[in-house]
Amino acid sequence: MTRTRAPRGHVQIPRSLIYSPDHSALAVWTWAMYETLMPHGLDGGRAPAIARRRFLAERAGTSTTALDDARRQLLAPTADGPYLSRSTPRGAKRSVLHAALRRPRETGDRYAPVPAWTLDMVWAGRRRPAGTVSAEAWRLYTAAVDRAHRNGKPHPFDATMARLAAALNTSQATARRRLAELETAGLIEATARPGGWLSIRVVIEEEDATKTAEHYATHGRRRTDPHSNPAHIAAVTPSRTRHTPLAATGTPQETPHTYAPPEEPPSLPAEGAYSNQSARTREAGKAGESEHHRRNRPARRTPTRVPQAAIDLYRTLPPELTRHIPEHGSQRVLRALTAELQHRTPAELADRITRNWDHWRYRITDTDPIRDAVAVATRLVRRGRHCPDVRCEDGHQLDRDTSCNACVLIGDHLTKAKSLLAAGSLSQSPAAEPASGKGQYGVFAAHPTKPNRVDGKPYAALARRLLAARTPEERNAILCQMPQVTS
Numbered sequence: 001m002t003r004t005r006a007p008r009g010h011v012q013i014p015r016s017l018i019y020s021p022d023h024s025a026l027a028v029w030t031w032a033m034y035e036t037l038m039p040h041g042l043d044g045g046r047a048p049a050i051a052r053r054r055f056l057a058e059r060a061g062t063s064t065t066a067l068d069d070a071r072r073q074l075l076a077p078t079a080d081g082p083y084l085s086r087s088t089p090r091g092a093k094r095s096v097l098h099a100a101l102r103r104p105r106e107t108g109d110r111y112a113p114v115p116a117w118t119l120d121m122v123w124a125g126r127r128r129p130a131g132t133v134s135a136e137a138w139r140l141y142t143a144a145v146d147r148a149h150r151n152g153k154p155h156p157f158d159a160t161m162a163r164l165a166a167a168l169n170t171s172q173a174t175a176r177r178r179l180a181e182l183e184t185a186g187l188i189e190a191t192a193r194p195g196g197w198l199s200i201r202v203v204i205e206e207e208d209a210t211k212t213a214e215h216y217a218t219h220g221r222r223r224t225d226p227h228s229n230p231a232h233i234a235a236v237t238p239s240r241t242r243h244t245p246l247a248a249t250g251t252p253q254e255t256p257h258t259y260a261p262p263e264e265p266p267s268l269p270a271e272g273a274y275s276n277q278s279a280r281t282r283e284a285g286k287a288g289e290s291e292h293h294r295r296n297r298p299a300r301r302t303p304t305r306v307p308q309a310a311i312d313l314y315r316t317l318p319p320e321l322t323r324h325i326p327e328h329g330s331q332r333v334l335r336a337l338t339a340e341l342q343h344r345t346p347a348e349l350a351d352r353i354t355r356n357w358d359h360w361r362y363r364i365t366d367t368d369p370i371r372d373a374v375a376v377a378t379r380l381v382r383r384g385r386h387c388p389d390v391r392c393e394d395g396h397q398l399d400r401d402t403s404c405n406a407c408v409l410i411g412d413h414l415t416k417a418k419s420l421l422a423a424g425s426l427s428q429s430p431a432a433e434p435a436s437g438k439g440q441y442g443v444f445a446a447h448p449t450k451p452n453r454v455d456g457k458p459y460a461a462l463a464r465r466l467l468a469a470r471t472p473e474e475r476n477a478i479l480c481q482m483p484q485v486t487s
Helices: 025-037 053-060 064-075 116-121 135-148 161-167 172-185 206-219 291-296 308-315 327-340 346-360 373-381 405-427 458-468 472-480 482-486
Strands: 010-014 084-087 097-100 111-115 157-159 188-193 197-202
Touching: 010 025, 010 116, 025 053, 025 064, 025 084, 025 097, 025 116, 025 135, 053 064, 064 084, 111 116, 111 135, 116 135, 135 157, 135 161, 135 172, 135 197, 161 172, 172 188, 172 206, 308 327, 308 346, 327 373, 346 373
Parallel strands: none
Antiparallel strands: 010 111, 084 097, 157 197, 188 197
């Protein structure tokens, strides 16, 4: 079977059709084929195309039944009207005219300039020949072309598998297979970056696609090395456990909106939405499972709700910081916001974020950019002082509008501990006189008396002694000696 070439140039495919959940990938390709087959009229417009369904089915390598389903989707009325019209001229028995409607040249809507030569590479049937791509992969290519042309000329853009899958309402595994088809055919050149990100370059020229396919067949996907400058210190991710007993752990996670454009970050969970980790009861176990395995199975975490205040505070974070936060990192920041809202009002937490960002914004430069945006965002949200009082905000008591007493006591104890450490180090002498024995020629000589060891962390020493106590009487005696230990 010989396949005729599509006309050169590009096809302006409406963006609403590319991301439409009611139209299949074959329907998008069918609309593009009818748009290219429509001849130019004498009045400067476009006349309907005369193309039988068998002709289009053979071009796509599929059956006429599948093509009829795609045309029915285009003929179906929508809110803004159908995408295809069908008419039969008077006196013609088997000639049917099809016209592509809602063309961007006429409506002024946004579109993706997809190269017309890529229409020849679509194969929607089985036993796909080498050098062709499926209709679903070609639809992903149209979405990539739309993303690359957002600012005029095509330029590479960054994306993840989650964003590519959300753009076309599919799973990440399916999006990964479609992307592999496009890389094999040379339509897309993807470069793997650290953190699960991909730098995607859309191939527009046919000669460039041939070279890209040859490079991918020989060397595979391009990869970039992580930033390894010893002068730059990576940000340390804060620990999960905090000093406050009111912090609650949870997993505010939800699948992002499936029809969001690929350049937009995934939408945040709605207020009151449950996590996707649902708890299983004992009755919901597998059939035939023994009671021993059910009893010893670890308890799963109960789903938590995401308050609206946490979502609003997440949107108030600096844009230069949130644009670097991936999808899984936004869930960690939401957990931190939810935990801090247990003992802070949204206004107090917003004031803390603004105050901490004023400190961090001057440390971020072009030579030393943000390397861990999630860690920085979490640091802006959480308390920075290690104080046991949850109402302490940078040494200030919010309830009483005075300085924090706990911070003052901790500072006094640390000052005394440092002074005792300095005094103990100065009192040690290199040669000490023997305290007992039989003189210079005696049988033995006693070791010099060792100075008492001063612990710089009095709370840690007290905790170790309390753990070693076996009876309540020993515990009470240790507590009675607490002033002597901390002094």
